[in-house]
Amino acid sequence: MSENIPxxxxxxxxxxxxxxxxxxxxxxxxxxxxxxxxxxxxxFMVGFAKLWIIKGTRTFENSTGLxxxxxxxxxxxxxxxxxxxxxxxxxxxxxxxxxxYDFLIIAMGAVLTPEKIPGLxxxxxxxxxxxxxxxxxxxxxxxxxxxIAISIMGMPYKCPPAPFEASLIIDSMLRENKTRDxxxxxxxxxxxxxxxxxGPEISKKILDLISSENIxxxxxxxxxxxxxxxxxxxxxxxxxxxxxxxxxxxxxxxxYESGLATQGNFIPIDRDCKTPFENVYAxxxxxxxxxxxxxxxxxxxxxxxGEGFAVAQNIISKxxxxxxxSLFDGKGGCFIESGRDTASVIEIDMFSGPNPSTxxxxxxxxxxxxxxxxxxxxxxxxx
Numbered sequence: 001m002s003e004n005i006p007x008x009x010x011x012x013x014x015x016x017x018x019x020x021x022x023x024x025x026x027x028x029x030x031x032x033x034x035x036x037x038x039x040x041x042x043x044f045m046v047g048f049a050k051l052w053i054i055k056g057t058r059t060f061e062n063s064t065g066l067x068x069x070x071x072x073x074x075x076x077x078x079x080x081x082x083x084x085x086x087x088x089x090x091x092x093x094x095x096x097x098x099x100x101y102d103f104l105i106i107a108m109g110a111v112l113t114p115e116k117i118p119g120l121x122x123x124x125x126x127x128x129x130x131x132x133x134x135x136x137x138x139x140x141x142x143x144x145x146x147x148i149a150i151s152i153m154g155m156p157y158k159c160p161p162a163p164f165e166a167s168l169i170i171d172s173m174l175r176e177n178k179t180r181d182x183x184x185x186x187x188x189x190x191x192x193x194x195x196x197x198x199g200p201e202i203s204k205k206i207l208d209l210i211s212s213e214n215i216x217x218x219x220x221x222x223x224x225x226x227x228x229x230x231x232x233x234x235x236x237x238x239x240x241x242x243x244x245x246x247x248x249x250x251x252x253x254x255x256y257e258s259g260l261a262t263q264g265n266f267i268p269i270d271r272d273c274k275t276p277f278e279n280v281y282a283x284x285x286x287x288x289x290x291x292x293x294x295x296x297x298x299x300x301x302x303x304x305x306g307e308g309f310a311v312a313q314n315i316i317s318k319x320x321x322x323x324x325x326s327l328f329d330g331k332g333g334c335f336i337e338s339g340r341d342t343a344s345v346i347e348i349d350m351f352s353g354p355n356p357s358t359x360x361x362x363x364x365x366x367x368x369x370x371x372x373x374x375x376x377x378x379x380x381x382x383x
Contacts (some may be wrong), residue, residue: 005034006319007097009092010084012107012195013039013067015301016284018382019308020105020315021075028315030074039096040081042067044148044374045130047159047301048188048335053133054140055169060130060181063375065291069383083257084209087277105280106260106267107370110158110249110299112283117247124151124243127166128158138171139242145182148239151231152189155224156249158299160195161346162262163187163246165204166374170244171213172339185214186238188221188231197298200348205360206336213339236322249299251286271327274309280319283307289328291350293324298348302332330356335371343367 008024010017013093021035043064052058070077085106086094092099100171112128114120125132127150140148150167157163167187174180187210192199193203194210207217218238225232231237251266260282263269267275267282269289275282284304289297297303313326330350337343344363349367350356361367 005031006098007036008033008065008099008103008105008315010035010044010105011039011085011092011108012053012109012284013070014035014109014284014304015078015309015378016107016304018044018378019305020107020283020312021070022073022382023287023312024315025073029314032049033315033319034076035074035101036076036078037067037070038078038080038092039067040079040097042079044379046378047128048165048337048371049375050128050130050163051162051166051169051337052134053130054136055167055173056137057140057170060133065379065383067383068262071362082252082254085254085260087258087260087280093347103318104277104281105308105311105315106255106275106280106286107304108255108286109253109285110266111252112247113250114130114245114247116208117223117226117245120245120247121343123226123228123251124245127163127244127246128291133238136244137173140170141177143174143183143242144179146245147184147186147239147241149231149238149240150185150187151223151246152185153220154246155190155196155297156288157246157249159334160197160298160300161206162336164194164210165335166244166335167210167215168339169212169337171215177325185216186240187215187217188223188233188238189217189219190222194219195346197295197356198348198360199356200357200358202346202360209336209338209363220376222379249285255286269328271310272314273307273328279315281311281314283311291330291356292354297330297350298334300334302334303328303330303350306330306332311349334358335367337368337371337375338363341365341368343371345370368374
């Protein structure tokens with residue numbers, strides 16, 4: 001391969017990284033651009049499949065696609081950890097290699113930090129950790145009486161509707177188990193409403209949806225610590241028999257070391273997804289994209305995918321020496337499964353006006369089919 005072929009290096013094989021890699025390759029052949037994806041995981045999974053593993057209708061093995069599948073599209077895959085990002089010298093250090101690049105896309109996602117909440121690791125389960133999904137399934141099945149607490153322990157967090165969906169799926173498991181009448185489900189959020197990103201109207205609909213299944217929502221509960229069978233909030237406490245937590249999220253350490261973001265925050269971007277460094281882009285959960293003074297684009301795969309598409313178009317334009325123009329369109333939809341074999345879709349347009357426009361569809365079995373299809377399409381089209 002001749003040396004003058006530009007190299008697009010993508011850090012992260014999630015929604016954003018895979019969307020960018022595939023969209024660049026769709027337009028440009030391997031003689032026009034070399035593409036490398038680096039990830040310490042060797043698999044990709046659509047996040048909502050974790051809820052199906054918790055439910056027991058899915059296994060981890062049946063929910064993942066191998067990133068080595070990229071190779072058949074002439075996209076290189078390196079299954080290594082990213083140890084250092086040197087933006088001055090355009091160099092990335094991985095476990096065994098140094099990689100130089102012409103274009104860099106940082107799509108490393110967010111890192112869950114249960115250790116930030118004293119007592120959480122010892123006394124609760126991490127709802128978002130795929131390694132705990134089967135264990136959570138078993139614990140719900142074993143529980144004959146008592147209280148399940150679902151607690152969001154930091155904002156922003158990935159896939160905002162997922163914890164509510166989890167509460168509805170758990171409700172359905174308890175009903176199947178004939179234990180629902182003797183097990184309470186309490187939901188604790190630091191936010192004043194269920195889904196701030198979707199606005200008050202949709203938040204009220206989500207609240208009505210979970211309330212209709214007797215799931216009790218507690219707003220403005222900012223966590224301080226977890227003790228055995230007890231949540232300690234800034235303004236009170238609550239007891240539980242099983243705690244399912246959504247821990248605080250941060251960016252990976254190498255992002256802070258590189259100076260791309262300040263400690264505890266995410267990489268700030270605009271709709272062009274550029275960083276201050278030439279030909280260096282950031283997309284997905286590792287970023288913060290402001291919509292208004294108080295609102296940011298939610299951390300959700302569908303938005304990472306859209307950002308990946310926009311960045312791919314911009315890189316293609318640059319390689320073809322065309323005028324660069326693509327902006328992330330801010331459109332996307334998130335599914336909410338009802339636990340009754342139906343799902344609804346929250347349709348969002350982040351940049352439709354002074355405020356995002358959001359719509360919640362009816363809950364139907366067709367939308368549940370769409371949810372399955374959404375997963376299938378990503379796995380088959382990208383890998």
